[in-house]
Amino acid sequence: MFQRFALAFSLSLAASTALAAEGPLQIFVSKADQSLTVYDGDKVVATSKVSTGKPGHTTPSGIFSILEKRKYHESNLYSNAPMPFMQRLTWSGIALHEGKVPNHPASHGCVRLPNGFAKTLFQMTERGAHVIITDDPVVPKPVVHANLFTPRLPVDDGGLLSDVELRPGRVEAGLKPVEVAMNSVTPRSGAETKLTIEEPPPLRILITRRTQRDVxxxxxxxxxxxxxxxxxxxxxxxxxxxxxxxxxxxxxxxxxxxxxxxxxxxxxxYEQAGEDHPPMGQLMIRQKFQPLFSAPIDLKEPEKALGTHFLEATDVDRFKRKAVWRGVTLDDHLPASTQKRLGITIPADDPALFTAEAALSRIVMPDELRARIETMLSEGSSITISDTGLGSETGNGTDFITVTRARPKA
Structure with a gap:
């Protein structure tokens, strides 16, 4: 999904480092440490100091992805201020870009990068790379769970399993089929058959609670x-x-x-329609910044918060039906009014209990839906689990953007 290359440079003033990158990259920004770390799986491939938003212009925390890249850009909000090597995270004005990095928060909400490193990071990434912004630093760790998707081959005719009822990503759009291209080579006598697959773009999967509109x-x-x-x-x-x-x-x-x-x-x-009970959850999928489809799922113990978690698939092998998932759990405090609206009586306050694995254990989805997603799974596909749904920053031309809220200080 992302560019693969080797880097070797020294920026003593920026206190930056970079190594070789081989797979999908994840960028983590810690506002407490004023630092940025780039991961390739569990390997750190680049680090740098940064400057995030100053008081009154706080940089939002949450799960983002790079929506747009421009080598030179001028701010639409702050007197055409220059923003070299701009990598946009939201259409409302948050981005990574080159700027002054004075060892403390000083921007108007963007993440400033040191001269030199901004260009290097710009060359490393492609649109769609995930950027996770948190207060305290977090580190992606392997996540193993039976409910995580494992890649599978398409059905024999090259189509997809389609028995599950799906809803188009947009109400006005018709559901178009999504296929994984398969090319088989007819062998000569005694030769082995070779099968190649054209991998689809990565999926962006959001698992959340149903909204009133879904119901x-x-x-x-x-x-x-x-x-x-x-x-x-x-x-x-x-x-x-x-x-x-x-x-x-x-x-x-x-x-x-x-x-x-x-x-x-x-x-x-639901009883009269023969559908047992109202589902409590919703699974939504985007691909290439566009809604693809959504489907109802169920959530065990809906009175408990799910928490906010992010997972990404690497080392995807469709033939061996294997993928490595790594993820993080983000601090996300829900106000009492939000908990009441969502029917949550047990908040996700204890990170030792409300883990990604615990959230995955409560998700119930039809086998047909799982099979359909697994035929489309590819390197760099991601899952966001959140109680609060799409959020205001998710819109046209974005992945699922999840903005998290810090717990109020005593």
């Missing part, structure tokens, strides 16, 4: 199946959908409730 789209779909006309499933509670909900409640003698999508209503609707 509303399901409600519309199920009402239509049961003969209550709720219109085209778009997740919007318009007059037509509300009328269908009221008709269903009246027919099934469901007590009046100020909440239109009340729990008794949802339980009755």
């Amino acid at each position: 509303a789209m399901d409600v519309q779909r199920l009402l239509n199946q049961l003969g209550f006309d709720s219109g085209v499933p778009d997740g919007l509670l318009g007059s037509r959908t509300i009328a269908a909900i009221k008709a269903f409640k009246d027919k099934n003698a469901i007590e009046k409730d100020p909440e239109i999508l009340s729990k008794p209503f949802l339980v009755a609707l």
Whole structure:
């Protein structure tokens, strides 16, 4: 996914180091240490001091990726200030770029890099490389769990397993098939068959809780199946959908409730539609900065927070069905109002208990959905697990951007 090359340089003033890089790169920025570390798997290939946002212009923490690269760029927000070797992290104005690095936070929110190192890092990365910004430093570690995806070959006809019901990434878009190209070479007599696969671009996978719109789209779909006309499933509670909900409640003698999508209503609707119970989670996939599809999944113990975790696949071998996953857990404090809205009564306050492995153990998804994703899995594919969904920074031309919140200081 990312460029492979060797680096050898010495920047004593910048206190920077760089070595050889061989696989997908991950960039970690620590605001507490004012430092940047580039990982190739579990190997450190570059380090540098940085300068993040000063008080009043704090650099956001969270999970980002490089959206755009420009050797020379001028700020749209701060009097056309020069931003050489700019690598954009958000469309709202956060980026990595060359600038003054005075050993303390001094920027307007961007991550400033020393002269020389900014150019080196610019040459190392490609669009899509992940950048993780935290207060205290974190280190990616191997994560092994049965619920992690393992790559598999496509089905024999070159298509994908498609029994699972999927939803387009955009409501107005139709679901287009996604295929992994396979080329087989017909052997001569006595020769071995060679099979080559054109790997698809890396997947960006988000596992989170369902939003009201996700639930509303399901409600519309199920009402239509049961003969209550709720219109085209778009997740919007318009007059037509509300009328269908009221008709269903009246027919099934469901007590009046100020909440239109009340729990008794949802339980009755899913039971009548033969779908057991409302799913609590949602899996979404993006590829090349565009929504691909989403599908409902279930979450065990939904009253517990999932926490915020990031994992990336390396050493992907489709033929041996192996991949190495490495990940980090990020500190992400949810305000009481957010916990109440999400139905969380047990926050992810203890990092020893709310690990990535613990979150993975609570995820339940259909086998058909897992199979479909695994035929598309490639080097550099990533998983973000978060309680809070897409977030305001995720939009057109982005991967899933997760902004985390530090715990208030006593």
